[in-house]
Amino acid sequence: MKIIKNIDILRNTINEYGENKAIGFVPTMGFLHEGHLSLIEKASSENDITVVSIFVNPTQFGPGEDFETYPRDLDRDARLAEGAGADILFFPDAREIYPIGASTFVEVEGAITKKLCGSSRPAHFKGVTTVVNTLFNIVSPHKAYFGQKDAQQLAVIKKMVRDLHMQVTIVACPIVRETDGLALSSRNVGLNPEERKQALILSQALNRARNLWKTGETDVKILKAVISDGINTMPLADIDYVDILDFNTLEAIKKIEAPALAAVAVRFGDTRLIDNIILE
Amino acid sequence: MKIIKNIDILRNTINEYGENKAIGFVPTMGFLHEGHLSLIEKASSENDITVVSIFVNPTQFGPGEDFETYPRDLDRDARLAEGAGADILFFPDAREIYPIGASTFVEVEGAITKKLCGSSRPAHFKGVTTVVNTLFNIVSPHKAYFGQKDAQQLAVIKKMVRDLHMQVTIVACPIVRETDGLALSSRNVGLNPEERKQALILSQALNRARNLWKTGETDVKILKAVISDGINTMPLADIDYVDILDFNTLEAIKKIEAPALAAVAVRFGDTRLIDNIILE
Numbered sequence: 001m002k003i004i005k006n007i008d009i010l011r012n013t014i015n016e017y018g019e020n021k022a023i024g025f026v027p028t029m030g031f032l033h034e035g036h037l038s039l040i041e042k043a044s045s046e047n048d049i050t051v052v053s054i055f056v057n058p059t060q061f062g063p064g065e066d067f068e069t070y071p072r073d074l075d076r077d078a079r080l081a082e083g084a085g086a087d088i089l090f091f092p093d094a095r096e097i098y099p100i101g102a103s104t105f106v107e108v109e110g111a112i113t114k115k116l117c118g119s120s121r122p123a124h125f126k127g128v129t130t131v132v133n134t135l136f137n138i139v140s141p142h143k144a145y146f147g148q149k150d151a152q153q154l155a156v157i158k159k160m161v162r163d164l165h166m167q168v169t170i171v172a173c174p175i176v177r178e179t180d181g182l183a184l185s186s187r188n189v190g191l192n193p194e195e196r197k198q199a200l201i202l203s204q205a206l207n208r209a210r211n212l213w214k215t216g217e218t219d220v221k222i223l224k225a226v227i228s229d230g231i232n233t234m235p236l237a238d239i240d241y242v243d244i245l246d247f248n249t250l251e252a253i254k255k256i257e258a259p260a261l262a263a264v265a266v267r268f269g270d271t272r273l274i275d276n277i278i279l280e
Numbered sequence: 281m282k283i284i285k286n287i288d289i290l291r292n293t294i295n296e297y298g299e300n301k302a303i304g305f306v307p308t309m310g311f312l313h314e315g316h317l318s319l320i321e322k323a324s325s326e327n328d329i330t331v332v333s334i335f336v337n338p339t340q341f342g343p344g345e346d347f348e349t350y351p352r353d354l355d356r357d358a359r360l361a362e363g364a365g366a367d368i369l370f371f372p373d374a375r376e377i378y379p380i381g382a383s384t385f386v387e388v389e390g391a392i393t394k395k396l397c398g399s400s401r402p403a404h405f406k407g408v409t410t411v412v413n414t415l416f417n418i419v420s421p422h423k424a425y426f427g428q429k430d431a432q433q434l435a436v437i438k439k440m441v442r443d444l445h446m447q448v449t450i451v452a453c454p455i456v457r458e459t460d461g462l463a464l465s466s467r468n469v470g471l472n473p474e475e476r477k478q479a480l481i482l483s484q485a486l487n488r489a490r491n492l493w494k495t496g497e498t499d500v501k502i503l504k505a506v507i508s509d510g511i512n513t514m515p516l517a518d519i520d521y522v523d524i525l526d527f528n529t530l531e532a533i534k535k536i537e538a539p540a541l542a543a544v545a546v547r548f549g550d551t552r553l554i555d556n557i558i559l560e
Contacts, residue, residue, distance in 0.1 A: 007445060019299065097445075101529075103390040104409070104443035110383040129384070130444075137445045163384035164410075165287060165377075165417045249381075 001082040021048040025141030030054035031186035044085025060127030190271035205230030240265035301328040305421030310334035311466035324365025340407030470551035485510030520545035
């Protein structure tokens with residue numbers, strides 16, 4: 001596996017593989033866990049060249065968020081990415097992605113970026129779509145792989161690709177969980193042992209709502225209350241949001257009549273966790 | 281030459297030319313004149329496939345602007361484009377470019393889009409960059425050709441391509457003028473005979489400033505006054521702006537010490553004309 005920091009070298013390296021090679025791309029912020037590795041393995045199984053990027057993108061962090069403290073470990077990431085089948089690890093500096101004076105942004109407007117994480121992180125998705133658009137332009141992948149864990153990010157990126165007619169297929173991959181149910185996240189390292197224990201409530205409360213829905217309950221208000229009440233039993237849990245929305249458009253719904261997304265964001269101390277479940 | 285309205289058919293048609301073909305692209309709003317034809321001829325001479333698009337883009341017109349009355353003549357355009365060397369004329373409906381619910385925008389922020397035309401047409405360049413980005417995604421050109429007549433548009437598009445690392449080369453082509461000096465524009469058909477006569481003052485006033493600059497005058501205030509005073513001698517001329525800026529960044533300057541752009545926008549009745557000259 002090659003580790004490349006420079007855009008021109010990256011493009012030349014990809015070109016050297018020859019023509020008509022299928023390029024799979026897994027954009028990440030590094031500190032890889034099994035969730036990322038499942039994306040890399042899938043990309044590697046479906047393409048001739050698998051490019052993984054590690055870029056902690058400054059424009060998607062707001063003031064006071066965890067850009068500085070976001071965990072980083074390139075050596076470990078390189079070993080893991082190679083083991084999962086990556087051919088190229090793209091590891092650019094911020095200045096390589098955003099040239100001096102860069103001021104162009106790609107933004108998906110409307111409800112899809114205003115709800116859920118968009119409400120507490122107002123400029124977050126503008127940073128996400130700008131950097132993902134830019135990375136797609138740099139790598140020119142045929143397929144790009146994203147985890148269902150960041151459900152809203154996935155919906156927003158799919159919409160950007162569709163709206164701007166970008167020539168890439170977005171592949172969604174299921175959430176990978178610890179054996180006890182906690183969704184894998186690079187941010188989980190920020191939890192102390194007691195927070196780690198209480199954080200289990202996210203998947204448990206979501207499962208409780210799914211079970212109730214499976215027995216016939218379709219009232220969103222009732223299902224949301226089940227999730228909130230569950231999370232609130234944990235004294236260290238501080239809810240950012242609990243919501244159930246249309247799966248594709250992320251629009252508000254009152255009853256579940258089509259695939260829906262139940263999503264939560266909860267703070268434990270300085271660590272903000274998200275989780276979700278698809279009701280379909 | 282093929283006339284194509286559908287994106288999938290366009291892509292398939294381009295692919296049928298075979299691999300490794302150089303694709304040249306000339307995006308236009310139609311009602312072609314010699315200026316457009318010079319772009320198509322240049323594209324045709326430098327590429328294997330020349331794609332011309334005609335799309336009067338609704339998102340770059342503001343309320344009360346001339347979207348409805350913008351001149352259109354597909355038959356004539358098709359004849360002219362083919363004569364100039366176009367292989368494919370892409371003529372999509374608005375719904376083809378902007379799918380239902382589309383809400384993704386590409387915007388170059390900062391002074392470069394706030395000055396000149398950006399000041400009287402606040403959402404104009406956001407519409408331009410969004411549609412040009414989208415058309416680039418659809419056509420995947422190696423080179424795209426733009427006229428120096430829309431100097432600010434050219435600077436904004438170059439910046440978008442650079443900032444987002446788009447893989448396309450922007451080729452700037454010189455302004456084409458009538459023998460008496462009027463810059464060609466699809467909007468010139470809106471001028472009545474008297475307005476047409478007085479509109480000559482744009483190129484004359486710009487030339488007067490250039491001549492003064494060539495004799496050693498570098499004070500922007502003085503050169504701008506020469507242009508404004510010249511235009512104001514015409515009773516039907518209503519100045520929107522007269523400005524002299526850094527050629528590359530469009531930033532304000534007091535003295536001309538590097539290549540500069542002298543640009544004007546002037547209304548004659550309902551018709552708004554622009555013109556410019558490079559001082560280098």
